[in-house]
Amino acid sequence: AYFTFLKEIKSCSVKNGGCDHNCVHNQEGEIVCSCRPGWKLDGDGRHCTDIDECALVSRGNCQQRCLNVPGSWECGCYDGYRRRNDSLFTCQPVCGAECLNNGVCVAPNRCYCPPGYPGPECTPLCSPSCAHGGRCKRFNLCVCPTGWVGAACKTAVCTPPCANGGRCVAPNQCECTHLYTGSYCQTPTCFPACQNAGICVAANRCFCRRNWSGPRCGTRSSLPFVCNPPCRNNGTCVASNRCVCQPTYRGSRCEKEKPAEKCRPPCRNGGTCGRGNRCQCPQGTQGFRCQRLICPRVTLRVPYNRQIRRSFRESYLAPCGKKVCTRWRMNQRRVVLPSYKIEYRIQC
16 A cells, blocks of 8 residues: 555545556555556556666667657657658758759768769759850750850851851851951952942952943043953953953853862762862851761660560479379569660751
8 A cells, every 4th residue: 555644545546546647456456556658667666767768779760869758759860861751760861952853862962863964963064064055964965055056055057158268156147258248258348449330249359330441440441342252141341352250150251151169178968169168068067078067966765675584483293103293393484575775866
């Protein structure tokens, strides 16, 4: 019996029978005390003491930190980790920025990235970096804005191409030599300029009106010019027995058709030969002979059937004394699984 203030307690209805937690009577009518989960009964049979689960060998099954609380325990995580949503006992690392492109956070602020995405937070990385607003896609592949091509988007595209030795310095912007002008260097210039309504028909070459002659049409002629025999194929007589021919003809009387110009070595990939043994390259090519393709590389997902061997258990009949018994053995069969592989191709 338990005594308080010199009175014997014999019922659970009085001061809970002197028990800290639970009080019941056994078959003999004696008081029996017990404790709630997470507590253990002291030697006096009345009082309960908290169980320190974190002091046990299992440490409350906590992966990292264990915090004892009255009647229970809580699991905590180290700095840079947080408790998993699907488990009260395990922790997962925290990355300040989300790991992109299927990357996985494997340690605090550290992403494990798939091939092709070595940048911070598994972003693609191009070296050299993409210029003029180009976007790095993967595997050092830049996606260039309209008007720029090349591995790093540093080559401008002019349509039509710059002519007569002009250089494309920005999208559809040509830098011409001192002998040509125009949006794509198609217009020749004459310096000094042609006089008396003369027309500059080639670099520093003037076509003079009737009754005018000279390198810049500055000399008046008293008589009209006569070419005998006359100029052919729409050629123009600009001085005595001197013809100025159309661009596709030649000869003293413009009687011969000019052969198509040929570059040595020849232009490739659809390039056309221009003046000065220079090739005019179509879009998607560059180089002295248009030999270099600069079209983007695309990623293709190509399906194929992958064959593997898979084990299975089969039965067979075998002699068993005077009987025939069923036995089992392992065998293999070939299984075809649909799969795919990644390929990279040049696409213009």
